[in-house]
Amino acid sequence: MWNTFKYTVLSITRERSVVVWVILFPLILSTLFNVMFKGMDDTAFSLPTISVAVVDQSQNGAGEAFGATMDALSESDDGEDALLAPVYVKTADEAYEKLKAGETVGTITVDADGWPSLQLSPGAGDVGVSMEQVKRTVLADIVDDFCRSRAAAEDIIENDPAALANPGVVESFSARDDYTSELSITHSKTKEYVRYFYALLGFAALMAAMVGLNAVGAIQPNISPLGARRALSGTSRAKMLAGAIAASWVVSFAALLVAFVYIRFVLGVEFGDRDGACVLGLAVAALMSTSLGALIGAMPAIPLSAKGGVLTGITCLLSLFAGLYGTPALRLADQVAHDAPWAAAINPAKQVTDLFYSLYVYTDLEPFFQTIGVLVAITAIFALAAALLMRRQRYASL
Amino acid sequence: MAIVDVRNLVKRYGDVLALDHFNLQIEQGEVFGLLGPNGSGKTTTINCILQLLTYDKGEIELFGQPMKPTSYDLKRRIGVVPQDVAVFDELNVRENIDYFCGLYVTDATERRALVDEAIAFVGLEDYAKFRPKKLSGGLKRRLNIACGIAHKPELIFFDEPTVAVDPQSRNSILEGIQRLNAEGATVVYTSHYMEEVEQICSRIMIMDRGESLACGTKDDLVRMVSTGEKVEIEAPDLPDGTLEALGGLPFVRRFSHDGTTIHLLCDNGPHNLANILGVLQERAVVFGRVYSEPPTLNDVFLEITGKELRD
Numbered sequence: 001m002w003n004t005f006k007y008t009v010l011s012i013t014r015e016r017s018v019v020v021w022v023i024l025f026p027l028i029l030s031t032l033f034n035v036m037f038k039g040m041d042d043t044a045f046s047l048p049t050i051s052v053a054v055v056d057q058s059q060n061g062a063g064e065a066f067g068a069t070m071d072a073l074s075e076s077d078d079g080e081d082a083l084l085a086p087v088y089v090k091t092a093d094e095a096y097e098k099l100k101a102g103e104t105v106g107t108i109t110v111d112a113d114g115w116p117s118l119q120l121s122p123g124a125g126d127v128g129v130s131m132e133q134v135k136r137t138v139l140a141d142i143v144d145d146f147c148r149s150r151a152a153a154e155d156i157i158e159n160d161p162a163a164l165a166n167p168g169v170v171e172s173f174s175a176r177d178d179y180t181s182e183l184s185i186t187h188s189k190t191k192e193y194v195r196y197f198y199a200l201l202g203f204a205a206l207m208a209a210m211v212g213l214n215a216v217g218a219i220q221p222n223i224s225p226l227g228a229r230r231a232l233s234g235t236s237r238a239k240m241l242a243g244a245i246a247a248s249w250v251v252s253f254a255a256l257l258v259a260f261v262y263i264r265f266v267l268g269v270e271f272g273d274r275d276g277a278c279v280l281g282l283a284v285a286a287l288m289s290t291s292l293g294a295l296i297g298a299m300p301a302i303p304l305s306a307k308g309g310v311l312t313g314i315t316c317l318l319s320l321f322a323g324l325y326g327t328p329a330l331r332l333a334d335q336v337a338h339d340a341p342w343a344a345a346i347n348p349a350k351q352v353t354d355l356f357y358s359l360y361v362y363t364d365l366e367p368f369f370q371t372i373g374v375l376v377a378i379t380a381i382f383a384l385a386a387a388l389l390m391r392r393q394r395y396a397s398l
Numbered sequence: 399m400a401i402v403d404v405r406n407l408v409k410r411y412g413d414v415l416a417l418d419h420f421n422l423q424i425e426q427g428e429v430f431g432l433l434g435p436n437g438s439g440k441t442t443t444i445n446c447i448l449q450l451l452t453y454d455k456g457e458i459e460l461f462g463q464p465m466k467p468t469s470y471d472l473k474r475r476i477g478v479v480p481q482d483v484a485v486f487d488e489l490n491v492r493e494n495i496d497y498f499c500g501l502y503v504t505d506a507t508e509r510r511a512l513v514d515e516a517i518a519f520v521g522l523e524d525y526a527k528f529r530p531k532k533l534s535g536g537l538k539r540r541l542n543i544a545c546g547i548a549h550k551p552e553l554i555f556f557d558e559p560t561v562a563v564d565p566q567s568r569n570s571i572l573e574g575i576q577r578l579n580a581e582g583a584t585v586v587y588t589s590h591y592m593e594e595v596e597q598i599c600s601r602i603m604i605m606d607r608g609e610s611l612a613c614g615t616k617d618d619l620v621r622m623v624s625t626g627e628k629v630e631i632e633a634p635d636l637p638d639g640t641l642e643a644l645g646g647l648p649f650v651r652r653f654s655h656d657g658t659t660i661h662l663l664c665d666n667g668p669h670n671l672a673n674i675l676g677v678l679q680e681r682a683v684v685f686g687r688v689y690s691e692p693p694t695l696n697d698v699f700l701e702i703t704g705k706e707l708r709d
Contacts, residue, residue: 011489
């Protein structure tokens with residue numbers, strides 16, 4: 001068995017298709033994902049500068065306070081873009097022309113008493129939340145905030161001018177206290193894009209089944225001359241199978257581990273800081289992939305190359321329902337999991353994806369171990385089916 | 399005691415009868431040739447003997463013991479060199495031989511010596527680190543043989559081991575088989591190359607359509623067929639009556655003269671040529687080169703199996 005194990009590991013790791021599809025491809029794909037999804041990180045969001053027309057009709061310096069506000073908001077800070085880019089115009093018509101031409105998002109008109117009012121572009125029937133809508137909301141907030149603060153200050157001056165002697169009251173005009181705080185109900189602050197990397201590991205686990213497929217296929221007498229030759233030897237097929245399957249598991253596990261280390265430590269994708277559990281999950285995923293490979297490898301009367309095609313097809317299809325191919329696929333995967341949970345439960349790619357997602361999201365490890373249980377059950381079914389197909393030691397024809 | 403004893407073996411592929419109550423007995427120390435056209439049942443016979451294929455009826459004993467699919471103790475005494483080169487493309491020559499030897503010999507130290515010996519036996523010392531893809535067809539065949547014989551089996555099956563190899567490699571392979579036999583191995587050799595079987599086999603079976611048609615030494619087989627000795631003598635000037643005198647000899651079946659050469663077809667006999675030359679000398683015929691061709695295994699094979707084309 002050791003002899004078969006040793007040389008199966010050697011032959012598998014020297015096979016170009018295995019190196020490319022099982023080891024290199026997940027690394028390449030994860031690098032592409034990293035480039036594509038980096039911008040989806042919540043912390044990376046920044047609002048572009050908002051262009052706004054300002055018509056100042058104030059008299060006797062009444063618009064000074066609002067002018068100072070505009071100046072403060074149009075200064076760039078620490079190299080970042082300024083929030084506002086005011087375009088001062090003389091007339092409302094001129095401002096309207098700029099709004100119509102799309103050069104500005106809105107027009108702020110400062111009246112004779114220095115009170116600002118805002119006219120916004122109507123939008124173009126936007127569906128959902130667009131950046132233009134965000135800009136309009138921000139402008140409205142700025143004008144509202146200014147008006148509320150000025151009204152409050154004037155009210156104090158009129159009714160209780162002595163209060164202005166208290167520095168705390170004056171500071172309160174510019175203070176912006178947060179009365180809400182962000183709490184995470186999940187184990188980690190969730191980022192949507194990490195799911196693609198977990199789905200990628202599910203995809204990689206299925207692709208790793210190619211290892212088991214080749215190893216088991218090379219033992220089948222009716223698949224290749226090599227299989228027939230080995231079947232004539234003085235070693236029992238059970239021992240050869242055990243060696244080949246153990247070797248397949250080791251190689252699959254190593255390939256998944258390489259992908260995990262690259263995604264986790266080189267690309268910096270979060271896995272909920274539970275690396276030990278992740279490694280356990282990878283070991284179980286490799287077991288599942290080996291049994292899947294053994295099952296396809298044991299299928300009779302199909303050439304080995306055709307079996308490779310079957311495996312690739314299955315991998316691509318199941319990965320679709322694990323959400324690998326972008327937002328629509330993610331929605332589809334969620335929809336299937338919601339409407340037909342049994343379909344998600346029997347999809348090994350989805351289960352491997354969920355394995356890592358459960359570690360990332362849930363504080364409790366129970367969902368993780370539930371998924372481990374499902375994967376072990378899938379492995380047992382695949383292995384049993386493979387054993388049934390391989391149970392015969394002799395063939396009516398080759 | 400027969401080292402291989404097959405009795406009444408019947409094997410069907412659907413409606414096709416591949417082996418029809420086939421019997422085979424091979425004694426220890428023989429190089430036994432299994433000769434037959436394509437599809438005659440040679441490889442099927444070997445696969446049934448080695449329990450790779452199921453069969454419908456019959457008994458198979460090797461080394462005096464019944465052969466079963468799980469007779470690993472018997473299988474360890476057998477070497478197989480299959481028709482197709484069956485090695486790992488990703489392993490080099492040494493690794494391949496070590497792997498196949500390891501299926502029979504578990505001790506690594508013992509195996510190392512056996513692998514070295516097998517590499518030297520097939521002359522692949524300079525290619526030990528080469529992968530099969532880098533080897534020529536002949537070298538691949540030699541690797542295939544090394545994988546089958548490294549564990550020093552007592553009984554070796556060679557299934558058409560010289561298909562598509564050059565004459566030098568073929569000669570090397572045949573010499574190797576003779577050496578293995580000299581070292582004590584019993585050899586079963588299947589082929590449809592007559593000259594190979596003639597060269598190395600001590601006993602030959604001609605089979606066709608799953609049946610044994612003839613079995614014996616080469617001389618036994620030659621005696622079985624009606625094809626006789628062919629004699630050709632260069633004699634441009636033939637005196638009148640000479641050809642008729644030759645035709646009158648009791649062992650001459652056909653005679654002719656094409657203007658330069660006399661062509662005679664004779665029954666098998668030990669003194670045919672001496673009698674023919676005696677007639678020519680009596681008549682003072684001047685003759686040049688003389689060719690005498692006794693019946694070959696090829697003649698025997700074609701006469702027994704027929705001349706129609708096979709797949």
